[in-house]
Amino acid sequence: MDLLLVALGFICMIVGVFGSFLPVLPGLSSCWVGLLLLYLTKAVENNYWLLGITFVLMVVITILDYVIPSRGTKKFGGSSYGVWGTNIGLVIGILAPIPFGVIIGPFLGALIGELLYDSQNHKRALKAATGSLLGFLASSFINFMFCIIYLGIFLSTIWKYRNILF
Template identity: 80%
Template sequence: MDSVLLLLGFVCMIVGVFGSFMPVLPGLSSCWVGLLLLYLTKAVENNYWILGITLLITVIITVLDYVIPAKGTKKFGGSSYGVWGTNIGLIVGILSPIPFGVIIGPFVGAFIGELIYDSKNHRRALKAATGSLLGFLASSFINFLFCIIFVGIFISIVWQNRSVLF
């Protein structure tokens, strides 16, 4: 059973790393499940501190995945219409079957929101939409960074327990 849990944990880690920059797949949460599966093996002693801290990081970064693009819009001069457009565009992008919908949705949403706010100022709308895109890219980078850290923790724990696991 330990081998199955180890293999499933490793698959979750791989899916998590790919999911950190492919929004269709779960990113950091998948990596956390991989750590949990590793700790469910009989070979690895439970460490609730690592699981708790990594869960807290996962929850915080998952929330930030939705907040950062909106903050990027605001930082680049967007109004509350642009922020709402970003959030609505993100939801539509997640649910739509178009490729890169999660990237395109917030950008288009912020752009449309800003045009609703001020239909004559296309430059401002484009600037706010660019802020949304940069916020999304920053969020993806943070997600990827922590996925790599979680993979490092996973590999370290497997290495420390290699004699019992293999």
């Protein structure tokens, strides 16, 4: 049973790493489930502090995944129309069956929102949309880095308990 939990945990880790930059797959939450599965084995002693801290970090970063692109829009001079456009574009981009929809959606949403706010200032609209794109890329990078950290914790724990697990 322990080997099955370790194998499922490793699959969750791989899915999580890929999901950190492929929005179709769950990212950091999948990595956390992988850690949880590892700690559910009888061979690995429970570490509630590690699981609790990684859970809180996962929740905070998941929330930030939705906040950072809109903050990027605002930082680059976008109005509330651009911020709303970014958020609406993100939802549409996630649901739309187009490649890179999660990147294109917030960008186009911010651009359209800013053009609705001021249809004469195309340069400002493009700048706000670029802020949205940079916010998304920053968010993806943070997500990816934490997935790699969770994978490192997973692998080091397996290595520590390798004699008992295998």
